[in-house]
Amino acid sequence: FLRQARSAGIFYHALEPRSEEDLAELKLALHSAVEQCREQQQAEQREHRLWRHLTTALG
Numbered sequence: 001f002l003r004q005a006r007s008a009g010i011f012y013h014a015l016e017p018r019s020e021e022d023l024a025e026l027k028l029a030l031h032s033a034v035e036q037c038r039e040q041q042q043a044e045q046r047e048h049r050l051w052r053h054l055t056t057a058l059g
Contacts, residue, residue, distance in 0.1 A: 004033065004034075004037050008032070008033035008036045008037060009033075
């Protein structure tokens with residue numbers, strides 16, 4: 001999960017929260033990272049399906 005968070009660009013957010021505001025910011029950053037990873041996976045799946053269809057169609 002940390003690798004995914006880092007690849008989504010949230011390095012400094014992985015520090016231990018010191019206040020409720022820090023915790024809220026961390027949760028928001030993690031939620032954003034998870035959504036970004038999901039979107040990236042979905043895009044990769046669509047691309048994979050497209051290539052599979054093209055290779056089938058082109059023989």
